[in-house]
Amino acid sequence: MSTGIRAHGAHQVRARLPLRASAGLRPDFPHQRTAIQLSRTVCTRSWRLTDAEAADVASASFTKLLEERLIGRIYAAAESARQEERRKRQRSLIADIVHAADNWTNTMQELAIGSARRRWETRDIVEWVNSDSGRALVSNMQLIKSNARKLRLETPHPDLLVALDAAQTAVSNPEVFDPIWNGSGSAPEARAVVYRHLNYVKRVFLNLEQIGIKVLAEPQPDGTQP
Structure with missing residues (x-):
């Protein structure tokens, strides 16, 4: 029990x-x-977390951050190279425009001086147009127009576009040169008008060159595309 x-x-x-x-x-x-x-x-x-686990987490986070920074730098470098290549093309276009305009102006000045000596007949004009000087005059004008179109497609920069408009307008006024062809170039007043206009053409194309140097020298600080 x-x-x-x-x-x-x-x-x-x-x-x-x-x-x-x-x-x-x-x-x-x-x-x-x-x-x-x-x-x-x-x-x-x-x-x-243990110290080892915390170290793994920190390492993974750092690796991800490093990858993001490297990718960002790669994209930034590629964009910088692309913008520099664009500026290079625009500088080349402007340089060729200014050079062609300078040659064109010098040829027109020679014509104005030559017209002061004697009246040009139709045969003289045809002969001159088919000469090396005449073909060079046409070629320079074609280069100015062609590069101006390309430059407009390359840049939205307002300063460059305004300067380009002024330059193209200056060489798109053929009636200014009528005294050379119609026989009135021997008059001092008529030649003075032609010379003043040629000097103006040189100034506006020089202005285009100076603005191009200013705008395209370095990247824009505000991010504006040249």
């Missing part, structure tokens, strides 16, 4: 031990203390 009571009492003690441990009481046996410590370790690891 007493044996059964003792066994029953031991069973009751064993049944109560998990309740004491789960209620936060101090465990009585080493294996229970170990289980609780492991449980606390698992809870702690759920929100804390």
Whole structure:
């Protein structure tokens, strides 16, 4: 009888031990203390990283940031090269325009001087147009017009476009040179008008060159495309 009571009492003690441990009481046996410590370790690891894990996360973030910066620099370098190539083309177009205009103006000046000596007949005009000087005059004018069209497609810069308009207008006024062909070029007043206009042509093309140098020398600080 007493044996059964003792066994029953031991069973009751064993049944109560998990309740004491789960209620936060101090465990009585080493294996229970170990289980609780492991449980606390698992809870702690759920929100804390080890030094190695933190280092991996930091390394991955740094690698991603480095890749983004490298890609950004590559794009920036490519865009800078593209803009420099565009400026180079525009400088070349303007230089050729100004050179052609200078040659064209010098030829017209020679014609004005020659018309002061004698009246040009139709045969003289035809002969001169077919000469090397006449073909060069036509070629220079064609180059001015062709490069002006290309430059308009290359740049939206307002200063360049205004200067280009003025230059093209200056060489698109053929009636100014009528005294050369109609025989009135021998009159001092008529030649004076031609000379003044030729000087004006030189000034406007020189202005185009100076504006081109200013606009195309360096990239625009405000991001404006030349």
